Amino acid sequence: MKAFQIQKQLRFLSIFLLLVVLVTGINKVNAQAIFLKNNYDTNYIYSYTEEFTSRVFSSLSFAGISFTDQNLDKDLSYAIHSKLSFGVGFNYSVFGINLGFSPLGNSVADSKYGKTKSFDFRMNFYGRKIIFDLYFMTHTGFYLSNPGSILDGWTDTGAYPLRPDIQLFSTGVVAQYIFNNKRFSMRATYMQNEWQRKSAGSFLVGGDFFYSHFQGDSSFIPSQVNPPEFLGGYKFDNSLSINLGINGGYSHTFVIKQHLFFAIGVSAGPQLSYSVIQEYDIDISKKTGVTFGINAGLRTGFGYNSRRVYVGAFFITQNLYHQLSVSNASSLFSTGIIKLNFAYRFTLKKPIKFLNPNYWKFLQQKEDEPE
DSSP: OOHHHHHHHHHHHHHHHHHHHHHHHHHHSOHIIIIIOOOOOTTTEEEOTTSEEEEEEEEEEEEEEEEEETTTTEEEEEEOOOOOEEEEEEEETTEEEEEEEOOOOOHHHHHHHOOOEEEEEEEEEEOSSEEEEEEEEEEEEEEESOHHHHBTTOOOOSSOOEEEEEEEEEEEEEEEEETTTTTOOSHHHHTSSEEEOSOEEEEEEEEEEEEEEEEOSSOSSOTTBSSTTGGGGOOEEEEEEEEEEEEEEEEEEEEETTTEEEEEEEEEEEEEEEEEEEESSTTSOOEEEEEEEEEEEEEEEEEEEOSSEEEEEEEEEEEEEEEOSSTTEEEEEEEEEEEEEEEEEEOOSSOOGGGOGGGOGGGSOOTTSOO
16 A cells, blocks of 8 residues: 555545544543533632633744654754644534634745745633643645754854655544643633633643644755754654644643733643654655653643623644654654734523533433432
């Protein structure tokens, strides 16, 4: 079977696995406890999930990958040309959707960083006790972000080495359980449909799944790389990884006079990784292996929150580190988003039933089921 056919099947497999994680995660635990029983301490939280939260926003998404030779303590880093986007969105119940667009490109910035064609879809599915962060992304067009430390004789001319041929496809999901769910709200900062009125925090625990495929028309390792024995001289134009792991962490929101807030949360955990790298010379066999890695995430935000109005910004990032199937080599994939939001909440005359799990029949408790 041809390599591109295998890669295509793996992409569909990863999407299928994500859906399985979401569906089984909802059905295997007590769905009513997650969605229908929305118990919380009103001294700490006001919830407006039954209201319609609208927003306008500006955001900046980023993604990058680096390959490190641990013996030489050298790394080769590629990044996309990130552009500021503007858009609108809404939250209702546990769902949130945002639609954004980027203005016309800047020719000066394009000549320095190159052009990146991107599709970046992110969905946050936040219940009272269980949260999911899900993303799908494709990026075509990267630039070498650290040429001065890795290329022989590099002279800064105001433009980075460009690789318009490099493509990235990545998808992932992070699921976590919030222990202090009656007094601590993740929705308040990151979905804007609740109001955290007093300082509170919670430990988090969960699992995650990631799939990434990075490919180019020629080797990722430039011919003028310094030193030439970087990554053992192995030149490859395909890198694929499938990662499954667990995570744990802590998140806290500090509140000043009920309205001003600063939120920060970190989580990390071990990963089991299946790694494949393929040398650009198709006559050379690919290198595969099962290795170990670490996933680390950071969420932070600040702003003003009240009964109707939210004004604030937040930053979310995921960093996935794992060993490659080449001796003493590793990769680090990073993705994240910075977003500035202005949100306003409306009281609806009638509920939007198909968006509210309180009205989903398959979640309703049967009469003969015990409480």
